[in-house]
């Protein structure tokens with residue numbers, strides 16, 4: 001449990017942070033530390049230096065644009081996401097997901113950027129941000145690049161970030177009136193990891209689904225979009241039959257799932273389908289009032 005020696009650095013800006021990361025071999029970003037410090041204690045990782053971005057003002061902003069999109073700084077904590085009026089108004093699904101995350105300590109320290117950069121298959125935010133078509137803004141000494149979720153999340157515990165880069169912000173495009181975003185999951189215990197997670201976004205106009213996003217989490221290394229289910233939902237009436245349409249398409253889809261200590265692949269596949277069904281039904285219900 002005793003941490004190995006490391007340098008502790010407090011950058012004053014994003015520019016400082018990326019310069020430190022580029023210059024110091026083996027340096028890592030420290031955000032909420034809820035995973036990184038535990039991994040260090042368990043001797044799973046041993047960074048030579050920690051570049052602490054948790055109190056970096058530039059990474060702690062939440063900004064709404066006139067077009068309805070919002071930009072969330074990577075160091076914004078779950079507790080703040082849950083309470084922030086801009087997030088609650090523009091993307092209530094982000095606020096509700098943050099509010100339901102684990103316990104108060106993790107919510108007060110853990111950050112949306114740390115959650116995404118870790119890209120644990122069971123992490124809450126990667127599938128949700130995939131369904132929201134979020135853009136990941138990556139900063140480096142030479143400038144920034146902007147990646148889609150499919151580009152950013154590259155596999156189990158890995159992302160497209162290279163040495164010297166940090167995730168600066170996540171931009172979420174405007175969510176139109178008539179769009180419903182619902183997430184559902186099944187977890188091992190009361191405050192433990194998800195075995196199956198589904199996020200469903202329905203863009204509904206005149207009682208018909210225009211476009212859909214159906215994304216699974218906790219099944220593979222990265223979020224998995226179910227293109228066949230999305231195609232089946234698009235053009236369908238947003239009524240009580242929609243969940244059955246999703247389930248039939250799910251059965252035809254090539255859904256990739258892993259087998260692990262928590263459950264078999266077959267159980268995980270079935271539970272993923274249950275989460276999709278529940279999320280679609282809830283999204284339909286959300287438009288009924």
Ligand SMILES: Cc1cc2nc3c(=O)[nH]c(=O)nc-3n(C[C@H](O)[C@H](O)[C@H](O)COP(=O)(O)OP(=O)(O)OC[C@H]3O[C@@H](n4cnc5c(N)ncnc54)[C@H](O)[C@@H]3O)c2cc1C
Nearest residue numbers: 029031032033034035036110111113114115117123124167
């Ligand atoms: C008891 C417990 C239960 C948990 N259960 C869940 C759960 O159910 N769902 C869930 O999603 N999470 C869960 N977590 C994990 C928690 O959400 C972590 O906070 C999160 O995964 C990491 O966020 P962090 O801000 O603490 O990042 P850190 O632990 O500080 O960093 C995590 C990784 O991301 C890198 N990093 C962080 N920020 C940046 C950045 N801006 N740019 C580049 N790299 C960066 C770090 O270098 C490190 O590799 C749990 C944690 C605990 C302790």
